[in-house]
Amino acid sequence: MERLPGFRDFYPEPLPTPDVWSADARTYLFDTWRATARRYGFREYDGPPLESLELFTAKSGAEIVGQLYNFTDKGERAVALRPEMTPTLARMIAAHERNYKKPIKWFAIPQLFRYERQQKGRLREHFQLNCDLLGETDPAADAEIVALLIDCLRGLRLTSEDFVIRLSSRNAWQEFFQRGTRNAERGTGEYEFYQVIDKLEREDAAVSEQKLQALGFSLVQVKDFIAAAKPTEELQNILDNLAARGLADFVKIDYNVIRGLAYYTGPVFEAFDKKGEFRAIAGGGRYDNLVKLVSGGKVNLPALGFGMGDVVLLELLKVRGLLPKFDGGVEVVVVVEDETLRADSLKLVQQLRESGAVVEYSLTPAKPDKQFKRALELKAAFTAKLERSTGGALAVKFKNLQTREETVLAFAALTRQTVCGLLAK
Amino acid sequence: MERLPGFRDFYPEPLPTPDVWSADARTYLFDTWRATARRYGFREYDGPPLESLELFTAKSGAEIVGQLYNFTDKGERAVALRPEMTPTLARMIAAHERNYKKPIKWFAIPQLFRYERQQKGRLREHFQLNCDLLGETDPAADAEIVALLIDCLRGLRLTSEDFVIRLSSRNAWQEFFQRGTRNAERGTGEYEFYQVIDKLEREDAAVSEQKLQALGFSLVQVKDFIAAAKPTEELQNILDNLAARGLADFVKIDYNVIRGLAYYTGPVFEAFDKKGEFRAIAGGGRYDNLVKLVSGGKVNLPALGFGMGDVVLLELLKVRGLLPKFDGGVEVVVVVEDETLRADSLKLVQQLRESGAVVEYSLTPAKPDKQFKRALELKAAFTAKLERSTGGALAVKFKNLQTREETVLAFAALTRQTVCGLLAK
Numbered sequence: 006m007e008r009l010p011g012f013r014d015f016y017p018e019p020l021p022t023p024d025v026w027s028a029d030a031r032t033y034l035f036d037t038w039r040a041t042a043r044r045y046g047f048r049e050y051d052g053p054p055l056e057s058l059e060l061f062t063a064k065s066g067a068e069i070v071g072q073l074y075n076f077t078d079k080g081e082r083a084v085a086l087r088p089e090m091t092p093t094l095a096r097m098i099a100a101h102e103r104n105y106k107k108p109i110k111w112f113a114i115p116q117l118f119r120y121e122r123q124q125k126g127r128l129r130e131h132f133q134l135n136c137d138l139l140g141e142t143d144p145a146a147d148a149e150i151v152a153l154l155i156d157c158l159r160g161l162r163l164t165s166e167d168f169v170i171r172l173s174s175r176n177a178w179q180e181f182f183q184r185g186t187r188n189a190e191r192g193t194g195e196y197e198f199y200q201v202i203d204k205l206e207r208e209d210a211a212v213s214e215q216k217l218q219a220l221g222f223s224l225v226q227v228k229d230f231i232a233a234a235k236p237t238e239e240l241q242n243i244l245d246n247l248a249a250r251g252l253a254d255f256v257k258i259d260y261n262v263i264r265g266l267a268y269y270t271g272p273v274f275e276a277f278d279k280k281g282e283f284r285a286i287a288g289g290g291r292y293d294n295l296v297k298l299v300s301g302g303k304v305n306l307p308a309l310g311f312g313m314g315d316v317v318l319l320e321l322l323k324v325r326g327l328l329p330k331f332d333g334g335v336e337v338v339v340v341v342e343d344e345t346l347r348a349d350s351l352k353l354v355q356q357l358r359e360s361g362a363v364v365e366y367s368l369t370p371a372k373p374d375k376q377f378k379r380a381l382e383l384k385a386a387f388t389a390k391l392e393r394s395t396g397g398a399l400a401v402k403f404k405n406l407q408t409r410e411e412t413v414l415a416f417a418a419l420t421r422q423t424v425c426g427l428l429a430k
Numbered sequence: 431m432e433r434l435p436g437f438r439d440f441y442p443e444p445l446p447t448p449d450v451w452s453a454d455a456r457t458y459l460f461d462t463w464r465a466t467a468r469r470y471g472f473r474e475y476d477g478p479p480l481e482s483l484e485l486f487t488a489k490s491g492a493e494i495v496g497q498l499y500n501f502t503d504k505g506e507r508a509v510a511l512r513p514e515m516t517p518t519l520a521r522m523i524a525a526h527e528r529n530y531k532k533p534i535k536w537f538a539i540p541q542l543f544r545y546e547r548q549q550k551g552r553l554r555e556h557f558q559l560n561c562d563l564l565g566e567t568d569p570a571a572d573a574e575i576v577a578l579l580i581d582c583l584r585g586l587r588l589t590s591e592d593f594v595i596r597l598s599s600r601n602a603w604q605e606f607f608q609r610g611t612r613n614a615e616r617g618t619g620e621y622e623f624y625q626v627i628d629k630l631e632r633e634d635a636a637v638s639e640q641k642l643q644a645l646g647f648s649l650v651q652v653k654d655f656i657a658a659a660k661p662t663e664e665l666q667n668i669l670d671n672l673a674a675r676g677l678a679d680f681v682k683i684d685y686n687v688i689r690g691l692a693y694y695t696g697p698v699f700e701a702f703d704k705k706g707e708f709r710a711i712a713g714g715g716r717y718d719n720l721v722k723l724v725s726g727g728k729v730n731l732p733a734l735g736f737g738m739g740d741v742v743l744l745e746l747l748k749v750r751g752l753l754p755k756f757d758g759g760v761e762v763v764v765v766v767e768d769e770t771l772r773a774d775s776l777k778l779v780q781q782l783r784e785s786g787a788v789v790e791y792s793l794t795p796a797k798p799d800k801q802f803k804r805a806l807e808l809k810a811a812f813t814a815k816l817e818r819s820t821g822g823a824l825a826v827k828f829k830n831l832q833t834r835e836e837t838v839l840a841f842a843a844l845t846r847q848t849v850c851g852l853l854a855k
Contacts, residue, residue, distance in 0.1 A: 006485050006521055006724060009509060012478035014522050017536065021529030028474050044783045046790040048758055049453050053437035053555065054479065054541065055511075060431050076501040079545050084434060086480075096431055097439050104446030106807070108793060111442065116479065120504050130478065145793040156783070249773035250780040299431060333473055348674035355675040358469045358581070365471040368533060368570040382531070 011120075011129030018331040029331035030322075031132070034315055035114055037160040038134040042112040045153045047136055050111045052093035054118075058083040060092045063298065074118040074129065086118035090135040091268075091292065091310065092299060098139055098308075099300030107140030107306075117314075128316060137310030139296065144239050147272045147291065147309055148246030154276060154287055154311050155247075155255045161318070162327045168286060171259035172244070172274045175290065177237050178202060178263055181230055185222055194220045202227070202263040231260040239272060268292045271309070278321055286321065287313035336428055337403075338380035339366040340390045342373045349391050349399060353416065357389065360424035380406065386428065391416065403427060436545075436554030443756040454756035455747075456557070459740055460539055462585040463559040467537040470578045472561055475536045477518035479543075483508040485517045488723065499543040499554065511543035515560040516693075516717065516735065517724060523564055523733075524725030532565030532731075542739075553741060562735030564721070569664050572697045572716065572734055573671030579701060579712055579736050580672075580680045586743070587752045593711060596684035597669070597699045600715065602662050603627060603688055606655055610647055619645045627652070627688045656685040664697060693717045696734070703746055711746065712738035761853055762828075763805035764791040765815045767798045774816050774824060778841065782814065785849035805831065811853065816841065828852060 008014060015028035039049070058075050075085035087093060090113055098109065113135045120129055136153055138146050151170055158168055182198050201208075201216045205227070214224040236244060236258045247256055256274075264273040273290030277283075289311025297305045322328045337357050341350045350366065357364045365383060367376050380388050388404045392413075399416035414423060433439060440453035464474070483500050500510035512518060515538055523534065538560045545554055561578055563571050576595055583593055607623050626633075626641045630652070639649040661669060661683045672681055681699075689698040698715030702708070714736025722730045747753045762782050766775045775791065782789045790808060792801050805813050813829045817838075824841035839848060849855075 006482060006488070006726075008478055008521065009480055009482060009503075009507065010505075012480060014478070014525075015474075015476040016522070016526065017473035017475055017530075019529075021526035025526070028476055031476070032474060043759065044786065044788050046758060046760060046788060048442035049440075049457060050442055051440040051453055051456070053433055053439070055434055055437060057431060057434060063431070074503075076503065078434075078499075078501065079547060080435075082434065096433065097441070100439075101441065101446035101450070104444075105442075106804075122504060141793055143794045149793060152780070245773075246776060249776040251777060252780070301431075333471060334468065335471060348670075351671060351674040352676060355577070355677070361469070363469050363471060368566055368574060369568045379531075 009129075011127060013128070013130070017333070026319075027331065030319055030328055031315065033329065033331070034161070034319065035132075038112075038114060038157055038313075041157045041160045042134070042136055042153065045110070045136075045149070045156070047110045047112040047153070049113060050094070050097065051113050051115065052087075052090070052097055054087055054116060055084050056087055056093060056096075058085045060096060060299070061085055061088060063092075072119050072121050074120040087115060088117055088119050089312065090115045090117070090133065091137070091295065091312075094135070094137055094310075095296045095299035095308075098296055098306065099304045102139070102296075102304055102306060108146060109139040109306075110137075111139075112136045132315040134313045135310060137308060139306045139308040142293070142307045144242035144272070145246060147239075148243045148250075150289065150309055150311060151243065151256065151274060152247060152250055152252055154274075154289070154313070155252050157313060158276065158286070161322060163321075163325070165254040166279065167321075167325060168255070168276055168278050170256040170274050170276050171262045172236075172240055172256055172272065173258070173260050173262040174237050174240055174272050175199075175263065175269050176239065176271055177260065185226070196267060198222070199263050200265070202261075203265045206261055234258045234260060243272060262288075264288060264290055268295045268298075270294055274311070276313070282324070283317050283321055286317050287311055332384045333365075334363050335365050335380075335383040335385040336363045337365075337387045337389050338376065338383060338385045339364060340373060340376045340380070340388050341367065341370070342390060343393075344370050346391045346393070346399075349416070353389065353391060353401060353419075356419060357424060360421040361430060362424060362428055434554075436552060438553070438555070442758075451744075452756065455744055455753055456740065458754065458756070459586070459744065460557075463537075463539060463582055463738075466582045466585045467559070467561055467578065470535070470561075470574070470581070472535045472537040472578070474538060475519070475522065476538050476540065477512075477515070477522055479512055479541060480509050481512055481518060481521075483510045485521060485724070486510055486513060488517075497544050497546050499545040512540060513542055513544050514737070515540045515542065515558065516562070516720065516737075519560070519562055519735075520721045520724035520733075523731065524721055524729045527564070527721075527729055527731060533571060534564040534731075535562075536564075537561045557740040559738045560735060562733060564731045564733040567718070567732045569667035569697070570671060572664075573668045573675075575714065575734055575736060576668065576681065576699060577672060577675055577677055579699075579714070579738070580677050582738060583701065583711070586747060588746075588750070590679040591704065592746075592750060593680070593701055593703050595681040595699050595701050596687045597661075597665060597681055597697065598683070598685050598687040599662050599665055599697050600624075600688065600694050601664065601696055602685065610651070621692060623647070624688050625690070627686075628690045631686055659683045659685060668697060687713075689713060689715055693720045693723075695719055699736070701738070707749070708742050708746055711742050712736055757809050758790075759788050760790050760805075760808040760810040761788045762790075762812045762814050763801065763808060763810045764789060765798060765801045765805070765813050766792060766795070767815060768818075769795050771816045771818070771824075774841070778814065778816060778826060778844075781844060782849060785846040786855060787849060787853055 013026045015026045018027055018029045073085045078084050116132050118130050138150055198220050262275045269290045270293045271291030275285040276287040291309040293307040339350055339354050341347055354364050354366050390402045392400050401414050401416050403412045438451045440451045443452055443454045498510045498513055503509050541557050543555050563575055623645050687700045694715045695718045696716030700713040701711040716734040718732040764775055764779050766772055779789050779791050815827045817825050826839050826841050828837045
């Protein structure tokens with residue numbers, strides 16, 4: 006039986022074939038994301054992978070349904086596997102925001118889903134780090150979020166040689182749009198205009214020109230605005246804040262970025278690899294009206310955040326040779342040479358594990374050299390072997406497989422402290 | 431907008447209302463599970479939350495569909511949100527087992543789903559630790575799995591006063607069944623018989639008696655067999671192995687346990703709270719034929735494992751008062767007293783975070799006593815404040831909020847080492 010198209014299996018390393026995904030690399034990614042978000046004072050939350058369909062259509066309109074993994078459940082409800090986390094966050098915040106001090110700084114690592122019929126070979130799920138900050142309008146909040154994004158990537162050993170954050174502004178584009186539109190037409194065509202800008206780098210120039218003309222603009226006009234790259238006061242604030250942190254090298258103004266989703270309201274940004282070989286690594290921005298929209302007007306909180314997927318990022322780390330080598334981290338292999346000592350060896354295994362050590366041993370009798378070879382394969386730090394002294398007392402002989410140094414300790418006197426000392430934990 | 435019935439939101443502590451779930455308690459549970467499984471040399475894997483419906487019906491028959499969260503996807507495939515992890519594991523192992531040394535020791539923490547129409551208020555999803563060992567028939571493997579189960583619960587500070595593993599055997603029941611059945615009837619009614627035993631403790635005695643009589647047995651006969659609790663040689667091996675590890679107090683023979691699922695073949699077990707207030711905390715056993723079945727006969731590997739859900743366990747830990755107090759773990763709150771030092775304070779925030787510290791600060795200007803009060807609320811270990819000396823150089827004043835001890839360091843001389851030393855990291 007096969008897995009469904011577009012879904013992934015995650016295997017422990019070493020990987021059986023290059024086309025399966027590494028569970029260890031995923032753990033490395035999640036651990037780095039979590040540790041970085043926590044250092045920034047962000048707290049973890051989670052919601053259901055399945056939500057009412059209307060949670061996702063309310064803010065984006067019905068046209069999004071074509072890309073959703075939606076279906077009707079056994080209770081005749083229209084539901085969808087979540088395509089993004091922000092609506093769930095807005096729902097959760099709207100329900101209980103009074104109980105949390107502002108600003109609220111939360112993160113989650115949800116699995117997200119989509120289902121587009123035509124795209125063969127395209128993934129239908131991915132994991133995404135989501136970091137959001139709610140209850141603060143000051144650009145200091147935008148800078149905090151962008152700094153966190155930068156440090157999530159730096160934590161994975163990516164440098165300013167590898168990536169850059171392209172910072173832009175929906176406000177700046179909105180002003181541009183309104184300046185160029187006759188009063189009578191204000192408000193119409195705005196979202197369509199953003200869509201043209203969002204596709205500018207991927208679409209044929211003639212097509213963009215045609216669409217812009219239809220909206221009363223010209224490509225030259227748009228290109229000039231992008232080329233000037235004049236930061237708004239808000240964006241300058243964010244740049245200054247990041248410079249104070251020593252992060253100026255990681256960010257630049259780039260009005261090519263505008264973000265596709267309808268709900269953004271202020272500064273927006275995307276992270277790209279500098280060689281331009283990959284799609285965006287991450288993206289986000291302000292969405293000051295979304296919580297109000299999702300809560301039906303009950304809760305009004307300014308908000309901003311970003312999402313960073315696992316697929317592009319893992320591919321980038323792989324290509325750049327930045328993924329660590331993964332093994333099981335076995336610290337001690339207990340070798341049973343004398344089968345009359347098996348019960349005592351099990352006691353030793355248990356004691357070492359209770360001291361915090363990662364311990365392996367052969368479940369059944371095996372030749373000592375085979376057990377030793379297995380310890381080398383597992384890249385274990387130590388072997389440990391019970392030996393009976395002439396007096397009858399048991400001793401544990403630890404062998405450091407790197408230095409070949411041996412340490413013999415009385416089994417009866419073995420403590421958590423001696424074990425931790427030996428393993429330098 | 432509301433979340434779907436039977437699904438959970440996980441919030442950071444302190445919880446807004448007692449009826450929402452704690453993301454921090456979930457993290458604590460997952461971290462403990464992961465650390466324990468790793469100490470036992472188990473490696474993490476994962477598969478898709480969505481699989482072909484037939485993966486789950488192949489081994490259990492079509493009657494299971496009534497309890498599945500199944501639907502038809504946009505590509506007209508019959509699919510289901512996974513109700514258990516073992517079929518996915520068997521599928522993954524069958525695809526790539528040649529590339530892994532035996533025994534294979536893997537774990538996963540999947541979210542699992544079910545949909546039963548009539549049950550109001552019942553959860554439709556939960557998380558479950560799954561630990562499985564493949565490629566070993568010796569009872570030493572069963573003992574290793576049961577020891578891991580015990581240590582997962584001990585890691586959560588549960589003791590032999592709190593829980594016990596009830597160990598049983600499908601083999602023993604099979605022998606009992608075959609002894610009591612005339613030759614001509616052998617093989618028929620066997621699964622039905624197991625179902626009666628599985629329900630024995632929950633069902634009315636008269637109903638059980640009636641069902642047993644129909645199968646050619648009597649309730650007295652069954653009760654006598656359970657009361658004798660005579661371990662098979664295999665079970666005795668497991669008991670001896672666990673006793674050698676010092677875990678004898680955590681396990682007892684109890685033939686009331688037989689496990690509901692069809693695929694078990696040998697020793698089976700369940701973990702229960704000793705006061706009998708909750709449903710089973712965990713359960714598992716041998717399923718030596720499942721990999722063969724799922725792989726269509728291509729791969730034949732003996733296997734066993736257990737599953738431990740988050741719902742009953744979190745409830746038990748809560749009632750027994752064994753959940754730790756959770757906070758954000760903030761280590762340093764940087765206080766900005768002098769707004770002319772804000773840029774330098776941001777540099778300090780950045781440097782402390784890069785040294786590994788969890789750091790909070792006020793994004794916007796606030797009265798110093800308000801910032802200090804916030805540090806106390808966050809239960810921060812330290813405050814840090816920049817001060818300009820008469821010579822113009824900047825100093826960092828750290829204040830330990832427990833001892834009120836102050837440490838002043840030159841900002842220019844602050845290193846990762848001094849930060850780690852101060853925070854005792």
